[in-house]
Amino acid sequence: MAEKKLKIGEILVSAGVITEDQIQEALRSQHQLGGTLGENLVRLGFLTEEALLHALSEQLGMQHINLAKVEIPAAVQRLVQIETIRLRRLLPIGFEGKRLVVGMVDPTDLSALTELEFQSGHSTKPVILSASHFEQALAFFQSHGYGTTTLRVDSEKEAGKRARVENNLAGMLSVLLSWKGQDLHLSAGAIPSIRVDNEIRRLNLPALKPVEIEQMIYAILSPEQRRHFQDQLELDFAFSLHGVGRFRCNLYRQRNSIAFTARHVSETVPSAAELGIPDFLREYSLKNQGLILVTGPNGHGKSTTLAWLVDTINRERRANIITIEDPVEFTHRHKNSNVNQREVGTDTISFGDGLRHIFRQNPDVIVIGEMRDHESMSIALTAAETGHLVMGTLHSNNATAAADRIVDAFPANQQPQIRAQLAESLLLIFSQRLLKRADGSGRVLAWEKMASSLRVRNAIREGKAHQLRGMMQANVEELVSIDWTLADLVVAGKVKYEEAVKFADNVIYLNELLKVRGAFK
Secondary structure, three states: OHHHHHHHHHHHHHOOOOOHHHHHHHHHHHHHHOOOHHHHHHHOOOOOHHHHHHHHHHHHOOOEEOHHHOOEOHHHHOOOOHHHHHHHOEEEEEEEOOEEEEEEOOOOOHHHHHHHHHHHOOOEEEEEEOHHHHHHHHHHHHHHOOOOOOEOOOHHHHHHHHHOOOOOHHHHHHHHHHOOOOEEEEEOOOOOEEEEOOEEEEOOOOOOOHHHHHHHHHOOOOHHHHHHHHHHOEEEEEEEEOOOEEEEEEEEEEOOEEEEEEEEEOOOOOOHHHHOOOOHHHHHHOOOOEEEEEEOOOOOOHHHHHHHHHHHHHHHOOOEEEEEEOOOOOOOOOOOOEEEEEEEOOOEOOHHHHHHOHHHHOOOEEEEOOOOOHHHHHHHHHHHHOOOEEEEEEOOOOHHHHHHHHHHOOOHHHHHHHHHHHHHHEEEEEEEEEEEOOOOOOEEEEEEEEEOOHHHHHHHHOOOHHHHHHHHHHOEOOEEOHHHHHHHHHHOOOOOHHHHHHHOOOHHHHHHHHHHOOOOO
16 A cells, blocks of 8 residues: 555656655645545645646556546446445446446556456456546435436536535535535544545545634534533534534544534434334334333434434324433424423433433423433333333444343342333334445435333343344244344345345344345345
């Protein structure tokens, strides 16, 4: 890898475009921020993208392609996997005779050509592709899907979009929405970046200085929030930008400077069809009593599923709903139910404080944004036992692990009592993951469930919840493995097999399911 970088540097130095000192600074930037050496030289302002393309073309004796002047048919796109395109930063363009023309952001990456020839079954002709045109192609695939429609890039329109990306928080949050991204990340010394379908993409902006981030973020904080951050060195808060949207934000310190993450929260709760939520979830949400847990890792849509459950109750029941969240994400209007949303740090001091007083507020439904400690779990179990419907999220790898995590949060002498409470109060554990769609157009939901039944209650009470994983392969109604829904997604063509394997609980079982359903011969 280092040899490849030096080769590009030597090419540019010999062309008289940059100096050796500039190469070294760009290499340091590349080590920290990633990307090709050429991209970092452009980021640092040592040369323009046009000068970079001209120099590489002249020195390598290789053409460079203007993506705005070509169209790439869907059939040509499908010759190369989207994962290869993203990883290798290249793009199949079309055929010149029998050779496949390939645009490359890094034209010296010879191993990428070898991989591409093996994958496509064609000999290749490399041409130079600008990094900005490559990003435009990825944005096109994000909006229109990969391998489904002809790629057409309007350079003037795209250039206008890039010109409107302003180096301020409002501008970056606007791009987050226009790219349909999940998170905005700001760190000192790094170029602002956006997470799109679980992949980090950098904005066409310079790296931020510590003082720039501080000025940008402190401007949206209240005096109380500033004091809290200075005392605690961490801050969760919600922020609404007029005309743009609402965001869940986190502020923290790293390397003696501040860093910031913002996640877009939709003003309206998506429908069950949009989220891919199974029908049985609605049935559980309309129960009068018990515990429903939505589990999974961070960034896989737990809060959105929980908001959908609240919205369903709000529309279909006449209930008093009280939520405790940190921070409030989706804002619910009162419909058939009352929805009282309390934010930690603003409306209540902590989850524990809010929950200790919640019974005096006459709730029918209690919603806990995140069950973090044994105190909130204990109150949740007591509430579920005493005639309330309790819903919350929990970080766990799967449904059965969630039950164990609740019990393990308590001292050993209390665990038998907690197991008994959990066994009696549990309605459903719904564990979920979000996977990349096969066409690259977003993400799709995969899930597993552990619902209450005699065998589930007995296993929890006896401390044998882990044994339920084996029962999930017996295809019983109350126990559904995530492998079952992964197989459905692969067979339906919504998810590629390679993506499903990443999230499988048991790959052997997944393969058996696919064979039965005719996906494997």
